[in-house]
Amino acid sequence: MVVEELSDEAVDRLFHALADATRRDILRRCGRDDLSVSRLAEAYPMSFAAVQKHVAVLERAGLVTKERRGREQLVHTDPEAVEKARRALDELAAAWLGRIGRMAALLEQAQEETEDP
Amino acid sequence: MVVEELSDEAVDRLFHALADATRRDILRRCGRDDLSVSRLAEAYPMSFAAVQKHVAVLERAGLVTKERRGREQLVHTDPEAVEKARRALDELAAAWLGRIGRMAALLEQAQEETEDP
DNA sequence: CTCTTCTACAACCATTTGGTTGTAGGTTAG
DNA sequence: CTAACCTACAACCAAATGGTTGTAGAAGAG
Incomplete structure (x- = not known):
């Protein structure tokens, strides 16, 4: 594994992504099991689109990746x-x-x- | 020091405070030396009031404390x-x-x- | 005491954030 | 093929963020 230097912006995105309880919970859930976005969305009192946005924030921060599996998009937390x-x-x-x-x-x-x- | 449980809100404030390059720089500077707010403000291309707000964010997150020293207010980062x-x-x-x-x-x-x- | 310095805080403004709804495009099931 | 499901994305809105200026109060310097 390469030790990449993190730019200021990357650190900004990292900590910003972590600064929300819903997003931290998504990280926990998708660390235990890869989950589709709609499966995730069932867990929170907000719309599907809102959860989609949270996942996008996590993705931009490099905390999760998405993998197509059929018509679903599985989210999983990056162990690194x-x-x-x-x-x-x-x-x-x-x-x-x-x-x-x-x-x-x-x-x-x-x-x-x-x-x- | 007691190992206090961090509430969701506390963690929110913590990571939010860390998600800004100016605030991280304030932490670095005030870790090396306690600095007054106006001394700090000289270091950044923004107004005194803006720096004051950044310090307030760090303070609410528990990352720094302020100590009155005469007419100055010295900021220092909490080692913990x-x-x-x-x-x-x-x-x-x-x-x-x-x-x-x-x-x-x-x-x-x-x-x-x-x-x- | 007077003047300057340092701080606090309010009011204001532009942008971002976190949420909504609605629409459209793929993919699987029947 | 058709219907149902999952996703992507745009448009919109309220609230928070990050910045500004301005005013006012404390504390030291002279």
């Missing part, structure tokens, strides 16, 4: 997507917590005990 | 904020990547889960 988001967070953290030397270790080891001054 | 965002991502990942065994190992290795229900 979470890594992209995590990497974006890590880059931010590396920059903004640079003054706390401890963060370097935190990044390598991901997380450890977080309480000492 | 990145952990909150990371935890939100981890919870999402745990739910949506449950079917991919590989991810479980990654999560365990990346973050020692310190909860017992």
Whole structure:
């Protein structure tokens, strides 16, 4: 897997897509099972078209892909997507917590005990 | 620090706040050094009031806090904020990547889960 | 005290977002 | 073939976003 640099716009789209409870729920559902858009739409108190738009936002952010299966379009969450988001967070953290030397270790080891001054 | 559960609205605010390049840059700058709002405003091609609004968004999301210092208001990023965002991502990942065994190992290795229900 | 600086906040405006309905095009079932 | 189903997309609307300017209040500097 290639470690692609994420542009500002890509990070914008990523976090924007994640900033909505319905879209996060779609990610969860389509992570467990690939679902068609209309199957998804049954789960939410909104129109089919609205769900279609949410899926489009997720797709533009690279969080899901669609695959034609007959007359249905199956949505499935990209397993690498979470890594992209995590990497974006890590880059931010590396920059903004640079003054706390401890963060370097935190990044390598991901997380450890977080309480000492 | 207690591991607080993040409400849907809190996660919304978190990711929404992160979905803007100017705000991410503010986080970086105020991670290296606490800066007053007007000092920050000098760095961006927009008005003081606009920067003030960005800081307010970050503050509502819990990513920064403001501390009065004389007539200035120093902004500094909350070192725990990145952990909150990371935890939100981890919870999402745990739910949506449950079917991919590989991810479980990654999560365990990346973050020692310190909860017992 | 007076002047300047820093901040807060209201009012306003253009654009985007999140929702709706409606229409049209493919694809499968009978 | 015809009917039913799934999807794509346009047009529209209310509300939120991201920006502006302007006014007013606190706090330091001189």
